[in-house]
Amino acid sequence: MDQFFYGLVGICIVLLLGDLLYHKHATFSFESWFGFFAWYGFICCVALVLLAKQMRKVVKRDEDYYGD
Amino acid sequence: MTEHLPVLQVVVPLIAAPLCALLRPGRAVWLLAMVTCALCLLIAALLLDRVLAQGVISYAMGGWPAPWGIEYRVDAANAYMLLIVAAIGAVVMAFARTVVEQRIRLPASKQPWFYATYLLCLTGLLGMIVTGDAFNVFVFLEISSLSSYVLISIGRDRRALTAAYQYLIMGTIGATFILIGIGFLYVMTGTLNMADLAARLPAVADTRTVRAAFAFLTIGISLKLALFPLHLWLPNAYAYAPSAVTAFLAATATKVAIYVLLRFFFTIFGAQFSFGTMRLDAILLPLALAGIFSASVVAIFQTNVKRMLAYSSVAQIGYMILGISLVSVTGLTAAISHLFNHALMKGTLFMALGCVSFRIGAVSLDRMAGVGRIMPWTMGAFVIGGLSLIGVPMTAGFVSKWYLILGALERGWWPVALLVLFTSLLAVVYIWRVVETAYFQPAPEGRATTGEAPLALLVPTWTLALANLYFGLDTSLNAGVARRAAEALLGVGP
Amino acid sequence: MNSETILPLALFIPLLSAFFIALNDGRPDWREGATLLGSLLLLGVVFSLLPAVATGARPTVDLLEFAPGLPLRLSVEPLGMTFACVAALLWPLNSLYSIGYMRGNQEQHQTRFYICFAIAIASTIGIAFAGNLLTLFIFYEALTLSTYPLVTHKGTEEAKQAGRLYLGILVGTSIGFLLLAIVWTWVVAGTLEFAPGGILAGKIDGPLVNVLLALYMFGIGKAALMPFHRWLPAAMVAPTPVSALLHAVAVVKAGVFSVLKVIVYVFGIDFLKDTGASSWLMWVAALTVLLASFVALTKDNLKARLAYSTVSQLGYVVLGAALATSMGVIGGSMQIVMHAFGKITLFFCAGAIYTAAHKTEVSQLDGLGRAMPFTFGAFLIGALSIIGLPPLGGSWSKWYLLVGAADAEQWALMAVLLLSSLLNVAYLLPVPARGFFAAAPAGGATQIPIREAPLACVVPLCLTALGCLWLFFQADSLYALLAPITVR
Amino acid sequence: MIDGLNPALILIGGSLLALLAPQGRARNLFMLALPVLGALQLWGLPYGEYARIELFDLTLTTLRLDGLSFAFALVFHIAALLAIIYAWRLDDPVQQVAGLLYPGAAVGAVLAGDLVTLFICWELAAVSSVFLIWARRTQRAYHAGMRYLLAQIGSGVLLLAGVIVHLRATGSITFEHLGLDSPGGWLIFIAFGIKAAFPLLHNWLQDAYPEATVTGTVLLSAFTTKMAIYALARGFAGTESLITIGTLMAMFPIFYAVIENDLRRVLAYSMNNQLGFMVVGVGIGTPLGLDGAVAHAFADILFKALLFMSMGAVLLRAGTVNGSELGGLYKSMPLTAGLCMVGAASISAFPLFSAFVTKSLILEAAAREGHWVSFLFLLFASAGVFHHAGIKIPFFAFFAHDSGIRCEEAPRNMLVAMGLAAALCVGIGVFPEALYAILPYPIAFDPYTTTHVVTQLQLLAWSALAFSVLVRTGIYPPELRSVNLDFDWGYRKLMPVVATGVWGAVSRGWEAFNTAVEHLVKRLIAGLARHHGQYGVLATTWPTGSMVLWAVVLLGACLIFYYL
Structure with a gap:
């Protein structure tokens, strides 16, 4: 599994650096920020999981909650 | 021959009565009585036919012209009444034979007396209707009353004697009051002929004597027709008399009294005087309404079905009086038509009860349990009579109820119309108690499981039951003629 | 034969059939034969009137004269024609079903049953073809009385109680209110004829219109408008064929049919709209629709649930009438037809389930559908039609009722109708859903395996279910037939 | 091809006839022929309006073929075909009939040229589909089906009311652009919104779909919601509020998807999220946006079917789809695992997979119209969808810790169906022009630009990284046996x-x-x-x-x- 993870890290870095190699067609200015899609995707996913974890405290119920 | 019809109407039964008494006991006596009744019916039908075709028939007794002689005067109103009484007389006579022979337990030798009395009673009733003479009314009233006391007391039930005695007292008081009233009128006008009285009364109307006469007649007639609260003699008399007698009297006696009331207050005094000046309706209306309500409620609580129907009769009389106190053509039509219809329904009901008591010997509610299954035809007739009493469409009872409500609404008397409808529902209750008991309760222990009543009883019963249905649809007789009678009495008709 | 000569036959055939049934008391096959023959003859007679009526003829026959100017009159107009067609179509099917049911359950007093049934049908036809209010009233009462022995058929204490309630409410309201209303109409209008556009316009005004309308609406107890609906669930003690044809079709439809007749031909929808007298009635009907649905939800007994559903569905018709728009009236009339086919199917199914499995409660039906696929399939179709889903007949009546409500700009009533559809789903569909998809209760293995009810039961219910489907495609011709009724 | 014959009738009529065919191969072949025939019929018909019926005083146009309806009708046929293959071994007439009737109704709905026909098909679809849930024959499924049906029929009656109000106001029942300013428009909008699972109206979807049968869920995922997308595209294209609604729709389900245990329910949430993209496309309303919505719907039907099919196969073989109980199944079901990953890649919009060429149309349209907030949220949702549908589903089902479950590979027919679906997903991804050619509006759009490919790969890879980091650090919430409250609590x-x-x-x-x-x-x-x-x-x-x-x-x- 570790190889898998480090492979992934490698790919991520390569892709991030890829931003330097071409001219980005951006409609919005933020798109042209360096590695925008990379770090935006990362932050989003972390935020998603953390928020969802908090949400669980509110919405999680026992499996037979609805009783059927 | 036909011009003597009015007098024949009375004379035929009058002559047949002593003949019956003289004949040897047996089938022949009944046959004679039956033929007599049939003849009466024929005569009544012919009379009605002629009156409808030609108008009023006046017949001078013994050739003495009115106002000196006794006049028999037949118009739409009394021709119609004659038909009712004669018809019921005939049907009940057909019913009576089996009852007299097997139920009343009169010694065979005494049986002819029953028929004689019956015919006398019929004579009296017919006479009261046909005559145009006020005093003659009283005479026939006494004939019918006295014979009916006898008929009531003839039953097996010992309580019938007390009942007949009370009836005798009250009937006599009523008759006396009527006689006093007639006397006062005679004093003031010097005539006993109704038409003549009607012509002469207005001149002396504003006298105390006439008013006293009016009061005596009101109470006297009300006693005879069992107006609430003067009805107290009636339930026992009807309940304890033999079934044939009850059927006959319930269908005729009080009706004739009502006819007398109509005659006196509409023809003799005139509607204007009776209701305009004297405000007779102010007395009749409340009593009628109270009677309808109270007697219906009492009927609900009765356990003796015959007594229940007797109270129902008191209520039904209330309807007729209500119609009269509306003082309109529609109201009077309702009242007069109800005379006819009520005769049909009560005749049916009492005869059906006669069939029941013939078989099971009792007519109390608990003894009648389950009787619908063993006597389907009898109870079938009872149901039809009951529906008619309730006033269900397609029965005769609906016709009178229709006109009664119509009359009340025409006058704008809402509450009255509502009360009439509400009390019909009370009738549903007391009739349906019997129907349910008869059809759904198990038969009580120890009751003989005899079968259906004999045909001799069923045929007359069903004749009237079917008449209830027929006249519920074809109303030309019971409502059409009633309307003409009403118009005649109010003097507005053609 | 022209329509006038045929018309009285429609009344006399069932009566005659009753007579022959009575004659064949001891011979069940002959007796049932008389019923079936009579029903088929009636079907022929009624449908032979249809073409003429559809092309605008109004055959009329006076039977008797009740009072001067007040005959007992039979007269056919589209609304009555529709109702008569429904009754005539369903009677043969119901007879077939009755034979299966009554024999299958070995019921007592079968002759009396068939006689009363035939008389009830005659009365229904009389109501459908009544040419004036008096005739209508007469047959209305005849229907009540002829069905009383059917309601109390079982003769038990429960049946007796139900009979009391039945008679008490139906006779009570009709004599207490309806008769009064009719006489009142006679007094003010001088006629009791059913006339296009009504007979009361200009004869009565002010709040009295409301009072008169109330007398009519509550007087027609058979329409089961709350609070006079209790007789209908009570009447469910009757054998199921009675509930099916009479208490889902003939009797209750006679009630709402009378409501429509009174609104269309006595008051006239223009008159009602101008006076606004029927606005309270809309709400009473809407309340009936909703409350009865809620009650139905709480009932576990299948027939009781269906009975309350009927109360609710009758409310639709009254609602359509009360809207006083021509689309509302047409919707109400269509609802009579559509609901008749749907509900009779449901009752047939309930009876078939009882005959085959002796189950009466919804909660007992788990898994039964797999043993009785035709019965439960038919139930599903009937239920969907009542809910108002395409492609079944019920959807068109709902369509027109909604159009009527929209025409009257009664948005809240539209909402009621929509909500009611959902409630219908909630109380009707559990039956087929549980029947087909729920697991059969454990421990029932020792019982005799359950199979479909006798063929005489299953065939009619399949036919009526197909009828629901067929009606979806007949909506256009029904509309064409009914459209003239609101035209003056 | 038969002139003017509605392809929907082939499916609907065939569904009833199918019962007459003997159970087994004969019936299967017959059923298989139906969507093929239907698709041929559809293909052969020139665009236009057919089969007009006069009813009362209305004119019903029961068949209208144009670019919009064609695309939907075509993919519906494909989905039906896949489902029939997938259900080849099913021995349940109820599901078989419903499985034809329901697609038939959906095809009828998208081909309907008037609102009344639409309503009829709308309700038919509602009723026929519920059997696919009930056919699970459990108490839960019964209740879920009942709730589902109430929601669906609720939508139907609202549509009916809307149609009537609309008819009264305009005198027309033609189904064309309605808009929210049209009387009745709001009612119809809400009716469509229920079926499209708008936020707050969405719960029936997550509630019912996971309770349906193995085949049922596959079928359900294809039609009802897409039918609603079609209807929105037809009636409410360019309605501004749809952009907001769609964005919300794309966003909130992903949170639930993360903590949901039942993997089919995870897919249901993900479906809700994909619908959000389509709704945004419709809301934008430009030719590009609409094309994007249509194309994405087309692709979504296929990859969602693929995913549900793979989860169905797991349910069939392993007896559960709860993430907490699964894991390591790749050893037992390698083919299923592989095909599932194709589906996962497709839904996540990997380049060369279908969503990549369809979702980008919507994002591009949003960008061109300057909806930057929506754009950012949709990007967030894209990352999220990869997270839960692209990674979570295959990860917890086939990898993660070994649950010890050993079972057979999925039956052959299921593999065939999944294989076909996977081929289509990849085919669309590789040859987007074929799909673009049948879209309602002609577009010139090349998804495979460097920018597009690189940025998308960045997004996906870093999302995957985030997932890995969270799992390794133990922050990632474990799969737990539980239910999560949603608006259905109400x-x-x-x-x-x-x-x-x-x-x-x-x-x-x-x-x-x-x-x-x-x-x-x-x-x-x-x-x-x-x-x-x-x-x-x-x-x-x-x-x-x-x-x-x-x-x-x-x-x-x-x-x-x-x-x-």
């Missing part, structure tokens, strides 16, 4: 309690009223009985003297009255 918990309470109060009040009335009536009767009863003063026999006295009293009263 009608599953709150409403029953309130309704029971209110109804109880009403019943008690009614009973109290009845008792009071009964009491009153009893007292009245008792009062009457006192005087009128058998021994009451009015019913007993009076002594004669009293009677006489009464008569005299009355006479006196009369005399006084008359003299006055």
